[in-house]
Amino acid sequence: VLRGPQSALTGSDALAGVINIITHKGSANPVSRIGVELGQDKTNTLDLLFSGKAGNGHYKFSAEKISSDGFSVAENGTEADGFETQTFSVAGGTTFSNDWQLDAQLSVNNTRTDIDGTDFNTGKLHDTLDDVEVDQNLVSISLLKKGEAFNQTIKFSNSDTSNAFRSASFGASTTENQRTKLSWQGDWQLAPAHGLSVLVEQEKDDYKQIGATASDASNQSQSSTDHALALEYRYDQQDNWFASASVRKDFGDLYDGNASYRLTSAYLTQNGKLHASLGTGVTNPSFIETFGFFPASFVGNKNLKPEESTGLDIGYEHHFSDQNTIFDITFFKADLENEIKTIFNPDFTSTVENLDKSSERSGYELSLSTAIGDNTKITAAYTQTKSEDGSNQAEIRRPEKVASVNVANESIGGRLLSQVNVTYTDEQLDTDFSTFTDVTLEAYTIVDLKLAYQLNEKIKVIARAENAFDKSYQNVVGYTTPGRQLFVGIKIDL
Numbered sequence: 001v002l003r004g005p006q007s008a009l010t011g012s013d014a015l016a017g018v019i020n021i022i023t024h025k026g027s028a029n030p031v032s033r034i035g036v037e038l039g040q041d042k043t044n045t046l047d048l049l050f051s052g053k054a055g056n057g058h059y060k061f062s063a064e065k066i067s068s069d070g071f072s073v074a075e076n077g078t079e080a081d082g083f084e085t086q087t088f089s090v091a092g093g094t095t096f097s098n099d100w101q102l103d104a105q106l107s108v109n110n111t112r113t114d115i116d117g118t119d120f121n122t123g124k125l126h127d128t129l130d131d132v133e134v135d136q137n138l139v140s141i142s143l144l145k146k147g148e149a150f151n152q153t154i155k156f157s158n159s160d161t162s163n164a165f166r167s168a169s170f171g172a173s174t175t176e177n178q179r180t181k182l183s184w185q186g187d188w189q190l191a192p193a194h195g196l197s198v199l200v201e202q203e204k205d206d207y208k209q210i211g212a213t214a215s216d217a218s219n220q221s222q223s224s225t226d227h228a229l230a231l232e233y234r235y236d237q238q239d240n241w242f243a244s245a246s247v248r249k250d251f252g253d254l255y256d257g258n259a260s261y262r263l264t265s266a267y268l269t270q271n272g273k274l275h276a277s278l279g280t281g282v283t284n285p286s287f288i289e290t291f292g293f294f295p296a297s298f299v300g301n302k303n304l305k306p307e308e309s310t311g312l313d314i315g316y317e318h319h320f321s322d323q324n325t326i327f328d329i330t331f332f333k334a335d336l337e338n339e340i341k342t343i344f345n346p347d348f349t350s351t352v353e354n355l356d357k358s359s360e361r362s363g364y365e366l367s368l369s370t371a372i373g374d375n376t377k378i379t380a381a382y383t384q385t386k387s388e389d390g391s392n393q394a395e396i397r398r399p400e401k402v403a404s405v406n407v408a409n410e411s412i413g414g415r416l417l418s419q420v421n422v423t424y425t426d427e428q429l430d431t432d433f434s435t436f437t438d439v440t441l442e443a444y445t446i447v448d449l450k451l452a453y454q455l456n457e458k459i460k461v462i463a464r465a466e467n468a469f470d471k472s473y474q475n476v477v478g479y480t481t482p483g484r485q486l487f488v489g490i491k492i493d494l
Contacts, residue, residue: 003330004311005281008246008262009199009230015281015309016334025093025103026051026058037462037489040482041080043068045489057094063087072127074116075478079127081114101144109136117169123348123434125478130167136160151187156180170297171212177287178206195234199248202227207287218293226252240268250282254290255306258282272318275330283307285340289352299351305338307354315365324371333362339389344433357390361398375414380405394429396438397475401426412453419450430477444473458493 006014030052037045044067051060063086070082086109093103110133117128140157157180164174183201190196204225211218232246243265250258262279285304292300315330338354345351363385371377380403387398403424410417427443450464463486470484 003332004262004277004313005260005279005309005334006262007258007260007281008248008279009232011201011203011228011248011250012258012282012284012306015283015307015336016311023091024051024060025091026053026060028053032494033491034494035489035491037487039068039487040485041069041071041082043485043487055094056096057092059092060090062089070114071480071482072116073479074125074127075474075480077116077125077127077480079116079129081116083111083113085109085111099146101146103142103144105138105140107136107138110134117167118348128168130165130169132166133164135162149189153183153185153187155183155185170294173212173216173218173294174210175288175292176206176208176210180204193236193238195236197230197232197234199228199230199232201230205287207291209292217295220291220293222287222291224253226250226255242266252284255284258284258306271321272316274314274316276312276314278312279310281309281311283309285352289340297349299349301352304340304352305354307336307338307340309334309336311335326367326369328365328367330365332364333360335360344436355390359387359389359395361385361387375411376407376409378405378407396429396431399426399428399443415454417450417452419448421448421450422446423448425473425475430474432477434478439477441474441477444471446471446473460491462489462491463487 002018002020004017006018010018031049033049035045035047035049037043039045045064047062047064049060049062051062052058065084065086067084068082070080072079073081087107088109089105089107091103091105093101095101112131112133114131115128116125117130118124119126137160138157139159140155142156143154145152159177159179161177161179162174163176164172166172181201181203183199185197185199188196202225205223207222209218209220210216228248228250230246230248232244235241235243243263245261245263247261248259250256252258260280260282262277264275264277264279266273266275284306285301288300290300290302290304292298311332311334313330313332315328317326317328319326335358337358339359340352341355343351343353363383366380366382368380369377382401382403384401385398386400387395389395401424404422406419406421408417408419422445424445425443428441429438430441431437432439446466447468448464448466449468450462452460452462454460466485466487467482468484472483473481475481
């Protein structure tokens with residue numbers, strides 16, 4: 001988890017941070033597992049996992065299906081909005097010629113979700129029989145060559161996404177997006193304390209919108225190609241000082257000339273670490289925001305500029321003498337320019353435009369991790385944020401205070417895992433678009449509980465409760481949120 005703008009290496013969309021998730025590869029200990037979970041609103045989950053290693057290669061197959069009758073998303077609705085999603089993934093790789101490594105993955109996902117629409121007479125959400133179906137296919141291939149002082153990686157990925165919207169009010173429409181990405185990265189260890197990386201990247205997007213008929217006004221095809229060059233220098237004193245500097249330049253058909261940078265530094269003390277970073281992030285407008293068109297509903301804006309953020313954070317992480325307790329405090333500030341905002345017209349059509357003035361976010365984060373004995377771990381976090389738009393007014397849907405505490409305990413020789421998670425969200429502003437006035441959403445606290453018991457070497461049973469005390473709350477005006485949700489499940493190693 002990387003805090004702050006990260007566009008210097010990862011490109012568009014890394015405006016406030018990056019969470020990099022690396023899934024487990026098949027190992028020498030093969031896994032064959034099936035899991036079943038049943039829960040509230042006829043929610044059912046079935047998942048399968050097979051993974052292992054053979055010779056110089058590894059493999060993994062996973063599948064998951066989740067379905068639910070759901071609940072009415074509309075605040076005053078009675079018709080439940082259900083969903084169903086299916087995901088299949090195959091991954092594998094091999095090492096050959098001692099210093100070459102090949103990895104590949106194929107993922108297929110289909111999701112269908114019932115949605116509610118807006119009543120244009122009242123401006124409020126109400127029950128409809130609309131739904132949206134999303135199909136997404138992803139293929140990725142990575143080739144890594146390792147050396148003593150130089151590594152190089154070639155990556156190729158292709159994602160194909162189709163989004164079909166079926167509405168009684170607006171008819172049927174489909175958007176299709178295909179993104180192809182090719183990159184080369186070289187990593188040099190110039191000296192024991194100095195490293196250099198170079199990234200060259202190309203990304204091509206093809207976008208298509210298909211209306212209900214061949215002559216529909218919304219029918220269109222668009223495409224864009226972007227190239228990027230990025231450099232990163234790393235300094236590692238190995239004793240107590242670490243630093244990096246990176247810069248990126250993008251060259252694109254639509255948004256040419258995006259430039260971003262990032263500077264980081266960390267200094268180890270006897271009992272902790274001082275850390276700081278300064279960087280910029282860029283988010284390009286989506287194809288929907290730029291070209292999207294839905295008659296009597298939404299019109300895109302081809303004159304949009306990318307959103308740009310400059311972020312600074314500085315903090316200190318302290319390790320207490322028992323080495324079981326870590327405390328961190330970080331102060332942060334970010335300025336966002338060219339923020340893209342939805343504009344609603346009196347006839348209930350909408351569009352998007354860049355705001356003239358920059359918005360600001362600043363505050364601090366506190367985190368604590370501690371162990372009590374050998375069996376109990378407590379983690380806690382608190383964030384206080386001041387968010388203001390260009391007119392120095394508080395921004396909507398930005399709670400000033402957010403806090404969480406998680407307590408995990410292992411007992412009965414490690415066979416029983418108990419978890420309690422408590423999250424607090426402060427009151428926040430939102431806009432009621434039925435009256436176009438700001439309203440205040442109440443603060444709320446949610447408690448989640450989980451028990452997992454290992455019956456034997458092959459069978460684990462799980463019980464959990466989300467929103468255990470059935471708290472009623474809202475994050476968006478007019479939209480409901482789930483009440484108490486109870487689930488029971490079992491995982492079996494075959």
